[in-house]
Amino acid sequence: MTEVIKVLLVEDDEDDYFLTSDYLEQCESPSFELTWVTNSLDAVEALKADSFDLCLLDYLLGAENAIDVLGVLKSNQFSLPVVILTGQSDATVDEMVMRAGAADYLQKSEIESPRFMRTIRYAMVRRDIENERLERNKVEQKNKAKDKFLAHLGHELRTPLTSILGYTELLIDDARNSPFQQELSIIHSNGKHLLSLLNDLLDMSRIMAEKLELNIQDVNLSAFLTDIHSLMRLNAKEKGLSLNVVSTTKIPEFIKTDPTRLRQVLLNLISNAVKFTDKGSITLTISLEVSSSEPADEPRLCFSVEDTGIGMPPDKLENIFQPFEQIEDVMRANHGGAGLGLAICKELVTKLGGDISVTSRHGEGSIFTFNIDPGNISSQPLVDLQLEQIQPVESSSINLCVTGRVLIVDDLREIRRLTGHLVSQSQADISYAENGVKALEAVLEADEHNQPFDLVLMDIHMPVMNGIEALHAIRRHGKKIPVIAVTAASRKGLKESLIREGFNDVIGKPIDRFALATLLSQYLPPGNHVTFTNVEAQVADMPLDKPFAPEKHLPYSAEDENKQDVTSFSPEKTDIDEKSSEKGVNNKRILVIEDDEDAAELLQLFLTHLGHTVTTTYSGADALNTAQEQRFDHILMDLTLPDYNGYDLAAELKKALPDTSLTIVSGHEADTESMKSIGIDSALLKPVSKDDLESVVG
CATH class of the missing domain: 3.40.50.2300 (Response regulator)
Structure with missing residues (x-):
């Protein structure tokens, strides 16, 4: 035409x-x-x-x-x-x-002349270029508006979620509410579900705006897969399903990838498999594929998650990885979700250098398969995947009569918490660290306060400083504290090698509760009689962010990223006020700046329970006036205030109180460059828990 x-x-x-x-x-x-x-x-x-x-x-x-x-x-x-x-x-x-x-x-x-037609054509080309530029600007403006809307929505949703989750945690922690533990746990669990939906939306927003960045690091593959198995087998067992992790080839000992994002993909696929499977099993298969026809091709690390669940008809598979697509049958089955999980998986797998696909038969099950780029593994030894033998859940219990102070060190938050679940059944006080550097700091600080740890459970493979390096650093400081190596590896001679490095003992992953109870009895001082129960079956019903204390309903402060203070599990201490008085020795004067009265009140309650003195202001002007009149050890401030830009206020507060620590507590993700230039010490994303606050305030 x-x-x-x-x-x-x-x-x-x-x-x-x-x-x-x-x-x-x-x-x-x-x-x-x-x-x-x-x-x-x-x-x-x-x-x-x-x-x-x-x-x-x-x-x-x-x-x-x-x-x-x-x-x-x-x-x-x-x-x-x-x-x-x-x-x-x-x-x-x-x-x-x-x-x-x-x-x-x-x-x-x-x-x-011909020049006339050339001039017209050039003018039309310039017009098309200009129109494209204008359209591009319109799209960019729409995207910016959408990003601003989602950021605002995230802030507005996180603020009420802070109150819902925070007050529910306070009620759960109070032993007087033990008759309502089931109801409170349901509220807390559904609040966490709302938070996960919000996180999915924001994750997808970052992916679509190409703002999601990877953190590539060395990952010990066997240890990584053991942790995945340990986390998800409880969910599978809850439905009477078995979860198997197998390898059809030898695998590299270490790969280079983003462990957080790879873990997100695997947990999402396994969770979906558990959700849509009523009987049978889920199998995670790993293999290393090397092209024989093209030797120059880089090897690929392949994963498949196979279930024996409800499956999907062929016409439903075409759009399954598209955002906001939900299978109608799944919706009718009321399985919930925002329809973003698989779309996020696809985008994350693509960023990890691979692709994902699915095969399924309605009524017979599904197989999700994806591969990633494992990085340069040419110098890595290929080994057999060896997971520690998973012990069946038994109905017996162990009499554990120990006390003392235990430091749990692991870079995976959920693994720290699962270990905390087990140790919390004794009377031991528990602290946590996310890597070797934090562990060393915790050990030295505990000694400075004349409250040394009695035992350290130390993961071997961690970023920043691994377990062996951390042990050597602890020993160089002259600390003779018993340190037990926690490892997923099981090669011959490993235990002897770790003991030669200076560890007192070794325990495998996933941690066997009976083996752990034996070690606790061996290294911790005796206490009153406590029954070490079959916690794994009970933990399966509970949210991962709060350990379950069977029958006792004791107050429990779960770990956080940098926590070094100790939470007591003594049966005599069953009231939150007693706990706060116990922490009064570390009393700090804290200024809270929050325009939402409910959120401000909750922060004040949390901090008071932690033993601190709190002053609350609801605007930037009041905060500046208060900062001129009083001295504070720490300031917690929201970024969204009625009269001030949050970063401008932070800069003025830093000038007024240069020696005071400052933490952003907001529904918006804090800008790293702004924090660095102003001198802001840390940031917490709402909703915050008491443990989050303890991690930054102490």
């Missing part, structure tokens, strides 16, 4: 109009549709009545000239390209019209 270009000719000379019209009519491709007017007013009316691709404008129009007409067109916001027609070339005039916004200029004598 021939292209039709609609041209508006603004020309007061009839002979020049006929000359231009005759030439344009002779053109076959493209063809032209010409409209003729003689002045700027008629040109404006024509442009209002119809759309044009191009304007040919005579330089002299009686009392007007082309520069005047260009100004009129611009003031009326017409953006079509304009080519000026002049009687004779004048460099000064040519420069003036180009500066006024013309796309090009031509002498009228050139209308029948």
